[in-house]
């Protein structure tokens with residue numbers, strides 16, 4: 001059963017503790033949530049590539065081990081690439097944290113029932129994949145602990161937030177992938193050199 | 198112990214590894230293929246190269262893009278059947294104009310004994326081209342190194358997805374008669 005945890009205030013409260021963390025959001029609602037919480041160059045928005053938010057965050061975390069990387073994604077999105085949890089566990093990046101916004105539905109496409117509405121438990125899958133630090137959040141008074149969990153301890157770690165199935169107002173960020181990528185990359189690396197080599 | 202293949206594989210693997218080092222390609226994401234054994238072993242044995250073993254090849258597209266966003270160069274190495282798994286994922290480098298360098302060991306073409314490899318072997322290049330990947334076929338073992346270098350430079354200087362398709366003819370008789 002899902003109680004009244006709402007995605008937008010939850011994401012905003014968690015990101016209030018982000019410091020200089022880099023955030024990769026899964027397609028659809030998590031990307032809108034990230035943008036609604038405040039546009040920043042350290043945000044990587046995605047509008048496609050379903051199942052690739054976590055692998056992308058992993059590659060990033062391995063490339064910049066000195067920066068905290070947070071992947072915020074949906075239950076449907078992460079289930080499409082669920083094997084990535086095993087890849088993450090094996091690479092064991094200490095700077096990577098994952099927040100799954102679990103509304104037990106494919107919210108974006110018409111609120112169809114998702115697999116986590118049944119017996120499937122993403123935190124348990126993560127533990128089985130070898131990510132030993134997991135947490136499941138169901139109530140508003142756990143959100144401060146959630147932020148601590150995601151930003152203040154050694155990764156890799158995964159939290160599932162069981163959220164209400166809601167329809168939020170549109171909050172659509174930049175859509176052009178090259179623009180999003182260039183801005184994000186420059187926020188990490190500074191202005192481009194004449195050659196990438 | 199590193200298991201050595203025929204001398205041609207030793208030579209082209211050394212060539213590719215050298216070109217990787219020359220470009221500071223320091224991460225290899227892979228679901229292995231028999232033809233890539235020597236190269237992958239060299240990567241495993243090298244402290245400066247991180248091997249990211251995947252569950253499925255499209256993860257490698259994400260890993261390579263993420264690494265590039267953080268300023269690191271990487272390679273996705275796989276069998277031609279893995280290309281079929283990657284098609285929607287390859288929309289991501291196309292949209293982001295991100296480099297995505299792939300090394301593909303072809304199956305299902307030159308003297309293939311396993312009919313299950315043949316459909317995807319035939320679809321590999323058309324599928325990659327349909328999603329905008331620049332493909333470089335190479336059949337001669339002594340040209341694999343330079344072809345890899347050309348594909349790498351196009352990827353990292355131009356922001357393209359590129360793929361080197363190592364022909365089964367170059368990978369040689371190694372796989373014949375084996376059920377992999």
Ligand SMILES: Cc1ncc(C[n+]2csc(CCOP(=O)(O)OP(=O)(O)O)c2C)c(N)n1
Pocket residue numbers: 026027028029030048049050073074075076077078101103105106107108109114285
């Ligand atoms: C490969 C692929 N299949 C299907 C879709 C359509 N699609 C877009 S968002 C989405 C649902 C995502 O669900 P979830 O991650 O749980 O996010 P929610 O909207 O519920 O928060 C789907 C199925 C897609 N974009 N790509």
